[in-house]
Amino acid sequence: MVLKIRLARFGKKHTPFYNIVVAHARTSPTSRPLEVLGTYNPIPQPPRPGDTHGRPWKDIKLDISRARYWVGVGAQPSDTAWRLLSMVGILEPQYRISQIQNKVVKADSAAKSIIPPTQTRTPTAKQEGTNKA
Amino acid sequence: MPTRLRASNLPSTVFPCSSIRPQSIPQPARISREFSQSSCRQITQRRRKFYEWMNGPGRMLKDPLPHSTNYLGAYDKFGNLIRGTFQPKDAKDATPKAEAAEGVEGVEAKPDTSSEGQESADDLDAAVSRSEREEMQKKEDGTEEGRLVPETLEDLRPFPLNRYFRSQPVLSEELREAIYQFVKRDGHSLQLASTTFGVSNERIGAVVRLKQMEKEWIAKGKILAIPYAKAVLDMLPTTPHVKERGKRAITHEPINDLIVHPATRQQLFVPVAESRHFTRVDAGKAFDNNLLPADERIPHPELIAAEKDNIDGYSVSERQRRAQERLEAEMAEKNKKKEEKRQAELASTKTVPQRRWDFVFQDVSVDSVGRNGRDPKGVGWRYGLPHQDRKKGQVKIPTKVEA
Numbered sequence: 001m002v003l004k005i006r007l008a009r010f011g012k013k014h015t016p017f018y019n020i021v022v023a024h025a026r027t028s029p030t031s032r033p034l035e036v037l038g039t040y041n042p043i044p045q046p047p048r049p050g051d052t053h054g055r056p057w058k059d060i061k062l063d064i065s066r067a068r069y070w071v072g073v074g075a076q077p078s079d080t081a082w083r084l085l086s087m088v089g090i091l092e093p094q095y096r097i098s099q100i101q102n103k104v105v106k107a108d109s110a111a112k113s114i115i116p117p118t119q120t121r122t123p124t125a126k127q128e129g130t131n132k133a
Numbered sequence: 134m135p136t137r138l139r140a141s142n143l144p145s146t147v148f149p150c151s152s153i154r155p156q157s158i159p160q161p162a163r164i165s166r167e168f169s170q171s172s173c174r175q176i177t178q179r180r181r182k183f184y185e186w187m188n189g190p191g192r193m194l195k196d197p198l199p200h201s202t203n204y205l206g207a208y209d210k211f212g213n214l215i216r217g218t219f220q221p222k223d224a225k226d227a228t229p230k231a232e233a234a235e236g237v238e239g240v241e242a243k244p245d246t247s248s249e250g251q252e253s254a255d256d257l258d259a260a261v262s263r264s265e266r267e268e269m270q271k272k273e274d275g276t277e278e279g280r281l282v283p284e285t286l287e288d289l290r291p292f293p294l295n296r297y298f299r300s301q302p303v304l305s306e307e308l309r310e311a312i313y314q315f316v317k318r319d320g321h322s323l324q325l326a327s328t329t330f331g332v333s334n335e336r337i338g339a340v341v342r343l344k345q346m347e348k349e350w351i352a353k354g355k356i357l358a359i360p361y362a363k364a365v366l367d368m369l370p371t372t373p374h375v376k377e378r379g380k381r382a383i384t385h386e387p388i389n390d391l392i393v394h395p396a397t398r399q400q401l402f403v404p405v406a407e408s409r410h411f412t413r414v415d416a417g418k419a420f421d422n423n424l425l426p427a428d429e430r431i432p433h434p435e436l437i438a439a440e441k442d443n444i445d446g447y448s449v450s451e452r453q454r455r456a457q458e459r460l461e462a463e464m465a466e467k468n469k470k471k472e473e474k475r476q477a478e479l480a481s482t483k484t485v486p487q488r489r490w491d492f493v494f495q496d497v498s499v500d501s502v503g504r505n506g507r508d509p510k511g512v513g514w515r516y517g518l519p520h521q522d523r524k525k526g527q528v529k530i531p532t533k534v535e536a
Contacts, residue, residue, distance in 0.1 A: 010514035019513040035499055036513035044490050057484075057491040061512055063499045087485040088494050 001025065003075040005067065005085070007040060008033065016042055020062060020081060022070050037070070038062035040084060064088055197368050201281045204300065206290030216282050289370060300370055304332065304340065304385065306362075308374035312337060313344035322464065324433060331384035334432050342534075389433045396421035435459060 002025040009029070011017030018040040021033035044056040051057075068090050071077070077085055079094065086093040187195070190212030197203050209215055289300045304312075308330065315326050316337070323341070327334045350357060372385045403419045405411045413426040424430075428437055438459060442452045485492040502511030507518075521527055 017514060021513075032516045036502070036511075037499060038497060039513050055486070055491050056489075057493050059495075060492055061495045061497045063512065064494070064496050066499050084492075087487075087492055088483060 003034070003070065003073075005037065005070060005075050005077040005081045007078065007080055018042065020060075020067075020084070022075055025076075035066070035070075037067050060084060062088065064090065197364075198281065199367070202284055202289060202300065202368060202370055204289060204291040206293050207284065207288035214281075216285060216288055284370065302370040302372045302385065303366070304336070305371040305373050306366065307376075308332075308372055308385075309340050309344060311374050312340050316341050317345070322460065324435065325460070327388055328433060328436065330382045331386070331388060333386055333388050336386070389431050389436060391427055391431050394420070394424060394430065396424055435463075 003022060004025045005020065005022055006029075007018040008021050008023075009016060009018055019033075019036050020038045020040055022035045022037060023031070023033035027033075038061040039059075041059040044058055047054040047056060062084070067085060067088075071085065071090055077091065082091060082094045085091045190208065190210060193208060193212055193214070194203060194205065207214060207216065286299060290296065290298060291300055292298055312326055312330055312332065315321055315329065316323060321329075323334060323337050326332075327337050330337070332340070347357065372383055375382050397420050401419060413428055417424040417426040417430075428434060431437075435456065439452065439456055442455055447455065481496045483494045483496075485494065497512045499512060502508050502513075507515065509515075522529070
């Protein structure tokens, strides 16, 4: 059985709140998990009193050493769990915005290089004309 | 200025105080009120009696007395102010001054006569308004003689049938400002403020917090309900602020009351050998092992230490030095604990700044759920337990404010 590190939704309507859990992959999201690693509150909290920058924040509670253990024995984090675990350095980040942007730029420039520009067509037409002649 | 104080300036016999005047003036009962939409034209006995009372003994209660409370208990059944009847000697001496002042004010007050002269046709009423006018003038002159005698405890009873209820004083505006400045500007501790001003610890904390909020609001340009606060404070007994440096503050309330611990609510008989030295510490332990002795549970244990120093015969400067030392040691320990707690929290949290918000990770332990996984202190939302938040008696009022 595959072990998953995933989120289990709690909380009322319009107030999501997640437990970060370790569970068997094929069990229901609401079922009792093997272990609750922590919680994730996706609602941004107002800036903390001492915060000079005044940035909103998201509250995450996580047993980091335990999460590291479960990843070590082969538990597979879901995309969201991967994102959270990569923030504390347990895993390599799956997606990086800069990487993806680089890829997009590369793909774009590659596509541009493949398609011949319209100006290059005119000499070919001339060539055709010469061939005919 | 209330219209009640305005009056005609007819020369007549002068009543030194408003309280001696006869109050039972026959006036026609009004049939309906201005604000009422219903046409209640019939005159019942109750209505008539009510208006009789309103125009007679109850007339003084319609408007607040300036610089004093105006409770029902301060009047006799004829509507006379009881404390006014026992005037100090200087009250009579004040009358010529008032008459002299009347001459100056006479020109200004003439328009009032034309407007109010018709309704106060009665001579008695005119006399009443005259005396009131004089009262007002005395105040305008800035003399303290126009002021009423300060209330006694008897006068602070709003409900005459309940003799045991007395209106309690509230903190005056100057005193609250002084407390705020003492704590914030001079940097004294809340405990010291409490003992200096004779106000309980909790009230000091509340005053500082609310004053700070008030100042923040003023800085933000919010509109405050100052006229309302002023009006209410004028009608209540207040604890004044003593500005002289050497003088002691007027005690607002008992500050060192022992809070009754639930463990001490039962009666306890502990047999103790006569030879044994049984102190308050032992008495506390007899009730509960974790119960501190009464000397340490009171809000101001430092006062006991100061008194002990006094008994031991230290000089004043020595006592002050020792008290200061104790205070500093206590504050140092408190700050150390606070700092340790802050450091521990910093060590367990990790902030990851992202594009829009910070992700704050707090390291917890999965073992906190306990052996059966049902410990309420455990991490995460609990499984298999219903919500209690719609249950009766669940308190949802926040108990602390993040500032």
